[in-house]
Amino acid sequence: DGGITQSPKYLFRKEGQNVTLSCEQNLNHDAMYWYRQDPGQGLRLIYYSQIVNDFQKGDIAEGYSVSREKKESFPLTVTSAQKNPTAFYLCASTPSQGMRNQPQHFGDGTRLSIL
Amino acid sequence: AQSVTQLGSHVSVSEGALVLLRCNYSSSVPPYLFWYVQYPNQGLQLLLKYTSAATLVKGINGFEAEFKKSETSFHLTKPSAHMSDAAEYFCAVSEAAGNKLTFGGGTRVLVKP
Numbered sequence: 001d002g003g004i005t006q007s008p009k010y011l012f013r014k015e016g017q018n019v020t021l022s023c024e025q026n027l028n029h030d031a032m033y034w035y036r037q038d039p040g041q042g043l044r045l046i047y048y049s050q051i052v053n054d055f056q057k058g059d060i061a062e063g064y065s066v067s068r069e070k071k072e073s074f075p076l077t078v079t080s081a082q083k084n085p086t087a088f089y090l091c092a093s094t095p096s097q098g099m100r101n102q103p104q105h106f107g108d109g110t111r112l113s114i115l
Numbered sequence: 116a117q118s119v120t121q122l123g124s125h126v127s128v129s130e131g132a133l134v135l136l137r138c139n140y141s142s143s144v145p146p147y148l149f150w151y152v153q154y155p156n157q158g159l160q161l162l163l164k165y166t167s168a169a170t171l172v173k174g175i176n177g178f179e180a181e182f183k184k185s186e187t188s189f190h191l192t193k194p195s196a197h198m199s200d201a202a203e204y205f206c207a208v209s210e211a212a213g214n215k216l217t218f219g220g221g222t223r224v225l226v227k228p
Contacts, residue, residue, distance in 0.1 A: 042218035090158055100147045100209040101166040106158030
């Protein structure tokens with residue numbers, strides 16, 4: 001079955017360390033998204049990519065970086081500049097850019113905690 | 116800019132009772148609206164979507180939602196709650212560019228036996 005795979009499911013970061021969260025999709029979708037989820041705040045957009053080799057900042061991009069070298073992969077790096085990284089991170093995708101009626105498909109998330 | 120407000124961060128219902136989750140939105144363009152459900156430590160699953168066709172939208176698991184333009188609302192209902200409905204529910208509106216979603220803060224539903 002097609003879907004989005006996020007790994008690892010749980011991740012621990014030491015102070016001053018960068019960590020990378022993986023997101024892979026086999027849905028052949030063009031657009032991919034990263035969200036951060038904190039209790040009571042819903043989901044907030046970190047970065048999104050509408051096509052390979054292109055990505056844009058979302059609402060809370062500071063302290064994060066991404067790459068989109070392959071259509072199926074959209075890894076997120078949480079850098080040491082992100083001072084409050086503890087959260088649940090969700091990756092999503094849609095078939096193509098610009099079609100607002102398309103729902104986003106979500107992975108099962110990665111929970112990041114600070115040691 | 117779009118925004119979504121979900122009234123009530125927690126809702127408690129008895130098994131078999133009506134479930135009503137409220138969602139109000141603001142949008143500068145005709146809205147496309149979505150309801151998602153999230154079970155603990157999982158991603159979001161689409162319940163239903165409104166895309167300017169019928170104003171009463173039926174989704175999975177017996178849920179439905181009614182789009183009311185005059186009230187800028189898209190409330191989610193289910194006539195009879197089941198224990199398996201215990202989860203967190205998110206309302207979202209699609210922005211004009213980039214197919215980005217703006218989410219409400221979520222409503223956690225507790226179902227009492």
